[in-house]
Amino acid sequence: MTPEELEQALLDDIPLARAMALRVAGWDGRHLRLAAPLGPNRNDKGCAFGGSLASLMTLAGWGSAVLRLGDLGADAEVYVQDSQIRYLAPVWQDIDVLAWPPEEEGDAFLQAYRERGRARTQVRAECRLADGTVAASLEARFVAIDPRRRTAAA
DSSP states (O other), X not given: OOHHHHHXXXXXXXXXXXXXXXXXXXXXXXXXXXXXXXXXXXOTTSSBOHXXXXXXXXXXXXXXXXXXHHTTTOOOEXXXXXXXXXXXXXXXXXXXXXXXXXXXXXXXXXXXXXHHSEEEEEEEEEEEOTTSOEEEEEEEEEEEEOHHHHHHHO
């Protein structure tokens, strides 16, 4: 899957992504950047709604796992297993999120998926302000399952 295909899939398949006006802003093979305008994602105070930040960071983590698996040619089903979010500062601007796997993971996630048809990856995502300050962060674990093996494992 390409970044363009990922964006289209998110907009087609997830109504919330469409309502948020989400877009894929970058992919370098390891880091996925998602963006969304503040307008449809603001709360009653005029800053970014916490639910929008959580959703965008979760989708960025999910998307980074999907794109890394796509580089293998894998058509994996990816699920969020658990996550922890920290809200550190209000976001008064358009939302910009970056997600990436830990450096020490290397190719272990892709190798496990190739060998077993299922794998887990940790992902970190951050929403940063224009000055570089981290406004919100997410630590999450995602699970990838080969759909041909899903029913056998259930």
